[in-house]
Every structure is written in structure tokens, then in C-alpha cells.
Amino acid sequence: MLEFLQQLINGLSLGAIYALIALGYTMVYGIIMLINFAHGDIMMVGAYVGFFSIAVLGSNIFAALIFAMLSCAALGVLIEKIAYKPLRNSSRIAALITAIGVSLFLEYFTLFLLTPQQRVFPEAAFPLHKYQIGGLLVSNKDIFIFVLAVILMIALQYIIKRTRTGKAMRAVSLDREAAILMGISVDRTISITFAIGSSLAAAAGVMIGIYYNTINPLMGIIPGLKAFVAAVLGGIGIIPGAMVGGFLMxxxxxxxxxxxxxxxxxxxxxxxxxxxxxxxxxxxxxxxxGEKV
Amino acid sequence: MRVSRKLVLLVLMLFALGVLAGCSSKQEGGDKAGGDKAAVETIPVGINVELSGDLASYGSNSRNGMVLAIEEINQAGGVLGKELKAIERDCQSKPDEAMNNSAALVGEKVIAQLGPLTSGAVAGSTPVMMQNKTPLIAPAATAENVTVEEKTGKTLDYIFRVCYLDADQAKRMAEFALNDLKVKNAVIFGSTSDDYAKGLAKYFEEAFIAGGGEIVAKEGYVNGDKDFKATLTKLRSKNPEFIYVPGYYTEVALLIKQARDLDIKVPIGGGDGWDSPDMVKVAGVEALNNTYFANHYSVEDPSPTISSFVKAYEAKYKKLPDSFAALGYDSAKILAQAINDAGEADPAKVAQALAQIKDFPGITGTMSINEKHNPVKKIVVIEYKDGKLVSR
Amino acid sequence: MEKKRFVPRSFLIEVLVLAGIFTLVQYLIVSGLLNEYYQINLSAMCINIILAVSLNLINGFTGQLSLGHAGFMAVGAYAAVVVTTIYSQSFILGLLAACLAAGLAGLIIGVPTLRLKGDYLAIATLGFGEIIRVILQNIDFIGGPAGILGIPRYSTWPWLFGLTIFTIVIIANLINSSYGRAIISVREDEVASELMGINTTNYKVLAFVIGALFAGLAGALYAHYFYIIKPSTFNFLKSFDILVIVVLGGLGSTTGAVIAAIFVTMLTAALQTFPAIRMVLYAVILVVVMVYRPQGLMGNKEWGRRTFGRIWGEKNEPLANK
Known part of the structure; x- marks a missing residue:
């Protein structure tokens, strides 16, 4: 029983990371029906931004987190503008291939720029503390990741359900034509969706950096794929689905x-x-x- | 629509400029190091390693070692009065790409090919090298059947390596655990997605049982994993005295760290895949105490050859060399020696000379090539002691 | 409409051109004028063409997004190698085993998953592809992660060229037959074709099984050309590579798939001279082509449908575009 609970704790930290990445997948899918295969690589970029702001600029973990989220939000918007927007009216598979291209680009441009060597997150940025609770080992990193993930998810839920922007996102996702007629700026809404999704991925990237200490240019591929699976598991395009799917995974x-x-x-x-x-x-x-005939 | 396409074009052009600038400046650097006398005759050497894909970090380190060795050789006057010229290719750790690259390199009349790293990719290159009678020196392919024919066990005339075999290093570690650490049982928890680690696990098990030990559990992970807690939690309940972790440092460092986080304090051992300056950085000084691995050399070895190599490598690449870098360096140096021995830049003659190499003073030990084209050399066991590498 | 002749002239010309290409290359190989490097890339081209044309049948003509093609390739490769290398049987038996095994795998996977739609199907097929790889990785009989070495090189130029043409002929004729029209109707409007009395599931499974079968064939040729196979060669990134070729050529254009397969093979070979930025350039080219030509190089147009589509397909005019 003790071992089972310990495994559950292990699973929850891992799941929190998957869930955060899956959220970005699902948001982008919900709004433009695109499997954004570059999403895992945006997470990687986030991890690198976090790493450099800690290791080079010497910022603390929260500043690094916010910096990474902001940079990746910008990156996400830029990618959408350059690579996905021209294809908005083309076949979805063309957009999918573009996403694969963007993903390869991010991976291998980072590899070219920063060498394939893994980087090690400075331990001092987030020193480990272990707590023994009734035979269970819990670390402050476990708690940090879980709590941060939950906070971000609640914030996301708030944005989507309670703000005007969120309403616009839901409207565009439901029926783009109708949303335009209602005076919603579709471009702006899509940009915001990419910004939010990418910043969540960046948060996940920094968390991976803190939790597992190492980052490398190809780190986004596997978690990206797993998170995609998680998003589909929960029902792609549905936000609570991505959270549950991530934790389940x-x-x-x-x-x-x-x-x-x-x-x-x-x-x-x-x-x-x-x-x-x-x-x-x-x-x-x-x-x-059901099918519309 | 139109605006965004223009934007695409603009960004791409900027990017292309950046890449070109980066490339040209790099090439300049390379030319300077290689000497500016364009008139000097050159001997082309093929470098066919993993520069992209999962193994890119190991491949690029090995490449760095090779390039450093070639530069040093050229600065010392080259071989046979000619300079060595490296032609690089990326085999992406795919056998088919490795073969394709070898064919291209042979077309460029290389004297020999250095790399690839993994045994599978070397196997892809092998037929091309054999057909064209051009030697291949594998820096780190440790599988048994790399230098011999799969079915007949006959030595392949043109395939060589400068690293020891999996069976030997696993046996060394098993004996070390039994005799020096005096443990009686062990668990194996290694990578299952590459033949290197799987081979080590198999040979360790054989040697450990043959030496009177008991294997109480076997578990595996997949390369690229970052979370080992689930399996470690399971292994903890078996109370092992020793954990053998065959694999590469990218995973092993995390695994050791997580094991210590879960209060698993027993000694942990492994193979040459562990060797990297990143081990201490990732796992931390504390966690690495009481861990041991079989290796080609120790980066902290005070001997003048090793320390001058380490210094030169650090000066050029701003980081410490790992085993792959050292083996890459040795593979290029041993090639230069063989060309000198052969007396002419003829691939077939160089292969013959390679087979005759005796007591070659490499970074990874003094080695002689045996009849199976494997190097005979000592295997060191290294202990991590408060972040320092201590040879045992 | 042209007058019906037993053997139309265009057909003859195209057969002659193909025979000419074959003889020329064969001569160049035998006489040693074509060096190993070009031979390898030619062979890779043939294998890529088979993979692209067969995936195009599933993704392009049937409109079912499959991301598991590398899995079928793996099944074919391993089945053939087990027959030829482990049991020392002939190459033909190996090829048959490859087609059979991959087709069977296609059936087993296709029947349950083809009920899924769009991206759910994509992820399910991707999942199956990965499951195949993981299973292969854990069977020690076929070498586990190290794979199988020392496979004899049976895939000679006549085999490669012959089977590539065979694949194109079969698939082009299938598409030009009544089966093909049913398959395309599934892509265009599933509900409408169901109302027309077409059993959409059957046709989807049919296309899927045939696509898988030819992927298996390509896998067998691959294994017997490159001497070694291992599970990691057939991961999901390999499936993406094939998909890229298909989309680059134009979904639903066999000609496009062939041209793109040739183009991509040459591109990858050419980029090898820039090892450091190879993949970056590849990615950029991919994005640029997609942004400027999202319908692919050929759209869904064809060249020479007459020739290939003629042999037993009905002799009607090429299908109107779309």
C-alpha cells in the first residue's frame, strides 16, 4: 500500500507536466483544428530560456519561469504568423506537415546554435528538500510542480470561462464564421490562444528542467508525443479532458x-x-x- | 495573406543570412587551424558520426576529438609530408544513412573512415568499406560482432576499433563488485533500447553469477526517460546490495540522483557510457559517492599525454572531454600512425598497417590490435569520491 | 475521344521509356560507371517511391490520415528477414511473407481503428506503429534492439525497379477501377457515398490493407539492401518522413508521390554535404514548400494515367480533378 501511494506521488508529478503540455495542444487544436507538433519543441525552448535566465542572468526561479513563459508566448505567436496563418484555408494535412517542419526547425536550429550537449540546471536555483510523511517520501519539487500546475490550470480555466478573451476563444472554436460576424477578431484570438498555450508549455519546460535537472535540444519530442496522446485521451480540443488525460497518462x-x-x-x-x-x-x-449531412 | 507571406520570406532571408554567416565564419576558423598553405597536398579522412538524432551529443563529442587530433597531426607536419583533411558526414545513427555516407566518402577517395559510434551504424557502413577495401575505425562500437563476420566468425579485413568489448568491461565490473566491494547479490537496471546496454546487462549477469553472486531482479528503462522513480521504488523493496546500471550518462545521472533521493544508498556500478563531466553536475557530488564504472581512461589522470589532451580539448571546445571524445581522438591518431607505418596513402596498405599496430600510446591506454582487430588494453574502474574521479 | 486501339501508342512509348531507363541503369551498374553512392540513392529512391505511393493510397485517395506506415514497413522487413536470413529460404518467399505479414497487420489494425475519424485515427495508427516497434524491440529471437545483421543483399536493381513499377501499376489501376472510384468517394463525402450504397468501412479497410502490404514490400526491399534492420529505424519519425513525401507530392496524386519521393531522396543526399545544418535546411524547405504550395507539387493531377491505369482498369477518361 505504501509503495502504491509512493508510485501515485511519482505519477502525479509526471502527470502534472504532461497535463500542462497537453493543455497547449488541446487549446490550439480546439481553435484551428491543427495538431501542433511543434508544441513539444516550444516547451524545449522554454526550458532553455529558463536555463539561461538562471545560469547567465542569475535570476531566481520565479523570474525565470515568467521570462520563459513570456518568451515562448511571443515565439508561439510568431510561429503561428509565419508558418500556420498562410495555411489557414489550406488542407489540414498541409498544416500538419508545416507543423512537423517547424518542429524539426526548432529542434535542429537549437542543436546547431547551442550544440547537442545537454545543459544542467543549476541545483542552487531550487535546492531539494525531502520530507518523510508516514513512510512516504515527498520532495519540495514534487509539491512545487503539482501546485504550480494546478494554479496554472485554474488560471487558464478562469481566463477561458470568465474573461472576454476567453469568451472570444470559445466562440472562434465553436464557429469561426459566426464569430467573425459577431465582431470578434479571429486573428487576434488565435494569436492569444497560441500565446497562452505556448506559455503553458514553457512553464512545463522549466518544470522539467527543475525536476530532472537536464535539458537538451531534442527533449521535446517524447514528452510532446506523450502529451499529445494525453490530449487525445481526454478528447482533443476539450480543456478539462487534457488535464485529466495528462494526469491519467x-x-x-x-x-x-x-x-x-x-x-x-x-x-x-x-x-x-x-x-x-x-x-x-x-x-x-x-x-x-454526430454527423452534419 | 499577402503580408504574412512577405513576412515569411523576410524571416527566412534573415535566417539564411545568419546561417551563412555562421557557416562562413566557422569555415574561416577551420582553415586557419588547418594552415593557410593551400598548395599542400592533402589526404582526405572521412568522419561519419551521429551529429543529429538521439545520439547527437555523443557523436559530436567524438567528432570533436577526431578533429582535434587531425589538427594536432597537421600542426606537427602531417603524415608523409601531407596534411589530413577531414570530410564530415552525419549518419543520424541510422544504418542506411551510415552506408550512404560511406559510399559518398569512398567516392571522395578517403584513406579511411572514422566512426560511426554505434555498432548498428557501423554494421551499415561495413559492407561498403569491405567492398572498397578502405579501413573503418570505430571509436566506440563495443558489440562483439563489429569486427568479425556474423556467421563465420572470420575477422573483417578492413574494420577496426579502438575501444574494448562489452563482455570485457561487464566482466571487469562484475569481478570488481564481487571481490572489491564484496557484495553477494545485485539488481540490473539498464537501458533496453540500445544493444550496447543490453549487451552489458547480459554479460554482467553471466559474469556475476559465474563468480558466485546472485541477480535478484532485472529491470529496464528506455533511452530518453527522465523518470525512474517508479522502478526504483520497486527495486528498493528487493533490498539489493549492488545496482548495475548499464547505459549512457544522460539517463544514468538522473537515475542515480533519483535513487539517492529515494534513500537507496547501496553501491551503483556501470560502464563507459557513464563517463561525462555532466555526471557530477546532474547527479550532484553527494549522490555519486559510492558509485563505480568501468572506463577507458580517467580525465583526471595526471599522466602528461592525458593532461595535455584534456587541456587542448578544453581550450578548443570549452568543456572537458568525455570517453567518446578521447576515443575519437585515439581513432584519428592511430590512423595517422598506420598511414606512417604503411609508408604510402593507400587504404589497403593502411589497413594492413592497422592490423600490425603494437603498443600504441593512446589516451585511452596503451593498445595493441589483436587478430580480431580489437585493441588489447587495460580497463580501469573509476570511483566517484566527493566529485573526484579515483582510479581503482 | 481517341479511337480505341488494342495497344495505344502512348502506352507503347511509355513502356519503351521505362525499359530504356531500366536498361541504361543496369548497364551503368554492370559496367561500373555508376558508383556505389549513386546506386544507394537510386535504391533508396525506389523504396521511397513504394512507401509514398502506398501511403498515398491510404492518406491521399481514401482520405484516412495514417501515421503508422513505418510500423507496416517494419513488419514486412522483419518477416522477410526471418524467412531469408534465419530460415535461409529464397528471396521470393521472403517478399511474399513480407506482403502477407504486413497485409495481415494492416487488417488487424485497420478493422478496429478505421471506425475512428480524422485525428483520432491518426493518433491510433501512430500508436499502433509504436506498439509494433516496442514489441519488435522486446523479442530476442529477432535480435531485440540490436536488430538483425548480416542480411544478404538480394535487392538488386532489377528487383527494385521491377517492384517499384509493379507497385505503381497495381495502385494506379486500383484507383482507376470501380473500387478506386468507391475509395475516392469515401474521401470526398463519406455520408453521401454510404447513401449511394457503398460499404465505406470495407473500402477503407481494403485501401488500408493494400497500402500496408506494399509498405511491407518496401520494408523487405529495404532490409535486403541495407544489410541490417533494427526496430529504432522504424519509429514514428520514419512515418512522418513518408507522410512528408506524400503531402509534398500532392495528396491523391500518384505521379506527385513518385516525383516527391525522388525529390526528397535527392534533397537528403544533397544536404549531406552540410552536416551541421542539414536538418535546419530541410525543415526550412519543408515549411516554405508548404506555405507556398500547400496542395503539394502536383496537387491531385496525374501524368500518364493512360499507361498505368490502362492495363485492366476501365478505359475511361482520367477522373476529373477533385
Whole structure:
């Protein structure tokens, strides 16, 4: 039982990171129906910005976090303007290929610029403290990541449900034509969506840096893919779905490693995804909209 | 629409300019280091390593070592009065790309190819090198069947390596654990996504059991993993006396750190994939105490050859060399020696000379090439002691 | 409409051109004029063409976004290698085993997943592709992560060229047949074609299985050209590479898939001379092509449909564009 709880704690920290990345995936998908494969790489850029602001500028962890989120928000908007906007009226698969191109670009431009060497987050920026709670080991990093993720999610929920911008985002997502007729600036709304999604990814990137200490130019590929799976698991385009999907994915992976075998971890993660999709083809929270004829 | 396309074009042009500027300045640097006498005759040397993909960081370190060695050779007057000229290719750690690059390099009449790192990519290159009778020196391919034919066990005439084999280093570690650390049981927790680590795990298990030890559990992770807590939590309940972690430092450093975070205090051991200055940075001084790995050399070795290599490498690349860099350096140096021995820049003759190399003073130990084209050299076990590397 | 002849002239000309290309290359190889480097890239071209044309059947003509093509390629490669290398059987048996195994895998995966739509199908196929890879990685009989070495090189130029043409002919004819029209109707409007009495699921599965089968064939050719296979070669990034070729050529254009496969193979080879920024340039080219030509090089137009589509397809005019 103790071991199970310990595994649950492990799973929750991992899941929080997945959930944050998955949120960005799902927001972008919800609004322009694009699988933004570059999202994991935006997270990587965020991790690097965080790293440099700590290691070079000597800022503290919160300043680094905010700096990374702001830079990535700008990066996300820029990518959308350059690569995705010209394709808004083209086939979705063309946009998908562009996203793959952008993803390769971010990975390999960073690799070219900063060498493939991994960077090590300075330990002093966030010293580790361990707490023993009834036989369970919990570190301040676990708590930090979990709490920060939850705060960011609540903030996101607030923006989407309670602000005018959020309302505009929901409107564009629901029916773009109608939103234009209602006087909503679609371009602006899409930019804001990219900004928010990318800044969440940046936060996740800095968290990975703090939690696992190392970052490298290709670090975004696998978490990006996992987060995408998480987003689909919850029903892509649906924000609570991404959160639940992310946590589910984290816990699932930890449990498979803990009680099964790491060797089949990725296979099990995909297997569960496929099973869920077969039972519920639009993901856990997906609404079956039926077909418009 | 129109505006955004113009924006795309503008950004791309700026970017292209930047890349070109970066390239040209780099080339200038390279030319200066290589000497400015364009008239000097050159011998082309192929460098075919992993510059992109998962193994890019190891591949680029190895490349750095090779390039450094070639520069040093040229500064000392080259070989046979000619300069070595490196032609670089990126094999992306894919066997097919490695083969394609080898064919291109052979087309450029290289004297030999250095790299790739992984045994799989070397296997891709092998047939091309064999057909064209051009030697290949693998800096770090440790699988058994790299230099011999898979089915017949015959030595491949043109394939060489400068690193020891997986079986040897795993055996060394198993004996070290049993005899020096006096442990009786162990768990293995290594990477399962590459043949290197899987080979080490297999050989360690054989040697450890043969030496009277017991393996109480075997677990694996996948390269690129960052979270090992789940499996470590599971292993903790088995109370092992020793943990063998075959894999690369990118994962191992995190794994050790997380193991110590979970209060697993037993000794941890591994192989040459551990060797990197990043180990201390990632895992921390404290966590690394009581960990040991089999290695090619120690970066803190005071011997003059090693310390001058370390200094030169640090001056050029602003970081400490790891094993891959040292092995890359040795592979280029041993090639230069073989060309000198052969007396002419003929690939087939160089291959013959390589097979005859005796007592070559490399960074990774004094080595002689045996009849299977493997180097015979000592394997050191290194202990991390308060962040310092201590040879055992 | 032209007068119907038993063998139309254009058909003859195109067959002659192909035979000419084949003989020329064969001569250059035999006489040693074509060096190893060009041979490797030619072979890679053929393999890429088969992969692209077969994926185009699924993604382009049927309109089902599949991201698991590398998985079928892996199944084919391993099946063929087990037959030829481990059980020392002939290459033809290996190729048959590859097609059979990959087709079967396509059926097993296609039947349940093709009920899914759009991006859900994409992620499910991607997932299956990765599951195949993980499974292969954990079977020690076929070498685990190290894969299988020492595969004999059976994929000679006649095999490669012949099977590439074979693939194009089969798929072009399929598309030009009544099956093909049903398949395209699924892409254009699933509901409408269902109302017309077309069993959309059957046609989707059919296209998926045939696509998988040819991917398996490509995998077998790949394995017997490059001497070594290992699971990590067939990861999801490989599927992306194939998808890139298909979209670059133009979804739903076999000609486009062929041209793009040739173009991408040459591009990758050419970029090798800039090892440090190779991938950056590749990414930039990809984005630029997509931004300026989102419909791909060929859109959905075809060249020479007459020739390839003629042999047993109905002799109607090429399908109107779209």
C-alpha cells in the first residue's frame, strides 16, 4: 500500500507536466483544428530560456519561469504568423506537415546554435528538500510542480470561462464564421490562444528542467508525443479532458513501470489510448457531435 | 495573406543570412587551424558520426576529438609530408544513412573512415568499406560482432576499433563488485533500447553469477526517460546490495540522483557510457559517492599525454572531454600512425598497417590490435569520491 | 475521344521509356560507371517511391490520415528477414511473407481503428506503429534492439525497379477501377457515398490493407539492401518522413508521390554535404514548400494515367480533378 501511494506521488508529478503540455495542444487544436507538433519543441525552448535566465542572468526561479513563459508566448505567436496563418484555408494535412517542419526547425536550429550537449540546471536555483510523511517520501519539487500546475490550470480555466478573451476563444472554436460576424477578431484570438498555450508549455519546460535537472535540444519530442496522446485521451480540443488525460497518462506510465515492466510502458500507454478510443471514439470527455449531412 | 507571406520570406532571408554567416565564419576558423598553405597536398579522412538524432551529443563529442587530433597531426607536419583533411558526414545513427555516407566518402577517395559510434551504424557502413577495401575505425562500437563476420566468425579485413568489448568491461565490473566491494547479490537496471546496454546487462549477469553472486531482479528503462522513480521504488523493496546500471550518462545521472533521493544508498556500478563531466553536475557530488564504472581512461589522470589532451580539448571546445571524445581522438591518431607505418596513402596498405599496430600510446591506454582487430588494453574502474574521479 | 486501339501508342512509348531507363541503369551498374553512392540513392529512391505511393493510397485517395506506415514497413522487413536470413529460404518467399505479414497487420489494425475519424485515427495508427516497434524491440529471437545483421543483399536493381513499377501499376489501376472510384468517394463525402450504397468501412479497410502490404514490400526491399534492420529505424519519425513525401507530392496524386519521393531522396543526399545544418535546411524547405504550395507539387493531377491505369482498369477518361 505504501509503495502504491509512493508510485501515485511519482505519477502525479509526471502527470502534472504532461497535463500542462497537453493543455497547449488541446487549446490550439480546439481553435484551428491543427495538431501542433511543434508544441513539444516550444516547451524545449522554454526550458532553455529558463536555463539561461538562471545560469547567465542569475535570476531566481520565479523570474525565470515568467521570462520563459513570456518568451515562448511571443515565439508561439510568431510561429503561428509565419508558418500556420498562410495555411489557414489550406488542407489540414498541409498544416500538419508545416507543423512537423517547424518542429524539426526548432529542434535542429537549437542543436546547431547551442550544440547537442545537454545543459544542467543549476541545483542552487531550487535546492531539494525531502520530507518523510508516514513512510512516504515527498520532495519540495514534487509539491512545487503539482501546485504550480494546478494554479496554472485554474488560471487558464478562469481566463477561458470568465474573461472576454476567453469568451472570444470559445466562440472562434465553436464557429469561426459566426464569430467573425459577431465582431470578434479571429486573428487576434488565435494569436492569444497560441500565446497562452505556448506559455503553458514553457512553464512545463522549466518544470522539467527543475525536476530532472537536464535539458537538451531534442527533449521535446517524447514528452510532446506523450502529451499529445494525453490530449487525445481526454478528447482533443476539450480543456478539462487534457488535464485529466495528462494526469491519467502520468499515473498510468508510473504504474506500468512500477508493477509491470518499463519495456512495455510506451506500448501500454498507446494500447490504453487505442482501447479508450475504440470504446469512445472521441476521447473520454469528447462529445459525439454526430454527423452534419 | 499577402503580408504574412512577405513576412515569411523576410524571416527566412534573415535566417539564411545568419546561417551563412555562421557557416562562413566557422569555415574561416577551420582553415586557419588547418594552415593557410593551400598548395599542400592533402589526404582526405572521412568522419561519419551521429551529429543529429538521439545520439547527437555523443557523436559530436567524438567528432570533436577526431578533429582535434587531425589538427594536432597537421600542426606537427602531417603524415608523409601531407596534411589530413577531414570530410564530415552525419549518419543520424541510422544504418542506411551510415552506408550512404560511406559510399559518398569512398567516392571522395578517403584513406579511411572514422566512426560511426554505434555498432548498428557501423554494421551499415561495413559492407561498403569491405567492398572498397578502405579501413573503418570505430571509436566506440563495443558489440562483439563489429569486427568479425556474423556467421563465420572470420575477422573483417578492413574494420577496426579502438575501444574494448562489452563482455570485457561487464566482466571487469562484475569481478570488481564481487571481490572489491564484496557484495553477494545485485539488481540490473539498464537501458533496453540500445544493444550496447543490453549487451552489458547480459554479460554482467553471466559474469556475476559465474563468480558466485546472485541477480535478484532485472529491470529496464528506455533511452530518453527522465523518470525512474517508479522502478526504483520497486527495486528498493528487493533490498539489493549492488545496482548495475548499464547505459549512457544522460539517463544514468538522473537515475542515480533519483535513487539517492529515494534513500537507496547501496553501491551503483556501470560502464563507459557513464563517463561525462555532466555526471557530477546532474547527479550532484553527494549522490555519486559510492558509485563505480568501468572506463577507458580517467580525465583526471595526471599522466602528461592525458593532461595535455584534456587541456587542448578544453581550450578548443570549452568543456572537458568525455570517453567518446578521447576515443575519437585515439581513432584519428592511430590512423595517422598506420598511414606512417604503411609508408604510402593507400587504404589497403593502411589497413594492413592497422592490423600490425603494437603498443600504441593512446589516451585511452596503451593498445595493441589483436587478430580480431580489437585493441588489447587495460580497463580501469573509476570511483566517484566527493566529485573526484579515483582510479581503482 | 481517341479511337480505341488494342495497344495505344502512348502506352507503347511509355513502356519503351521505362525499359530504356531500366536498361541504361543496369548497364551503368554492370559496367561500373555508376558508383556505389549513386546506386544507394537510386535504391533508396525506389523504396521511397513504394512507401509514398502506398501511403498515398491510404492518406491521399481514401482520405484516412495514417501515421503508422513505418510500423507496416517494419513488419514486412522483419518477416522477410526471418524467412531469408534465419530460415535461409529464397528471396521470393521472403517478399511474399513480407506482403502477407504486413497485409495481415494492416487488417488487424485497420478493422478496429478505421471506425475512428480524422485525428483520432491518426493518433491510433501512430500508436499502433509504436506498439509494433516496442514489441519488435522486446523479442530476442529477432535480435531485440540490436536488430538483425548480416542480411544478404538480394535487392538488386532489377528487383527494385521491377517492384517499384509493379507497385505503381497495381495502385494506379486500383484507383482507376470501380473500387478506386468507391475509395475516392469515401474521401470526398463519406455520408453521401454510404447513401449511394457503398460499404465505406470495407473500402477503407481494403485501401488500408493494400497500402500496408506494399509498405511491407518496401520494408523487405529495404532490409535486403541495407544489410541490417533494427526496430529504432522504424519509429514514428520514419512515418512522418513518408507522410512528408506524400503531402509534398500532392495528396491523391500518384505521379506527385513518385516525383516527391525522388525529390526528397535527392534533397537528403544533397544536404549531406552540410552536416551541421542539414536538418535546419530541410525543415526550412519543408515549411516554405508548404506555405507556398500547400496542395503539394502536383496537387491531385496525374501524368500518364493512360499507361498505368490502362492495363485492366476501365478505359475511361482520367477522373476529373477533385
Amino acid at each position: 502520468g499515473i498510468l506510465e508510473t504504474m506500468v513501470s512500477g508493477y509491470g515492466s518499463t519495456l512495455y510502458r510506451d506500448a501500454v500507454a498507446f494500447g490504453v489510448l487505442i482501447l479508450i478510443l475504440l470504446v469512445k471514439p472521441t476521447g473520454l470527455f469528447g462529445k459525439d457531435t
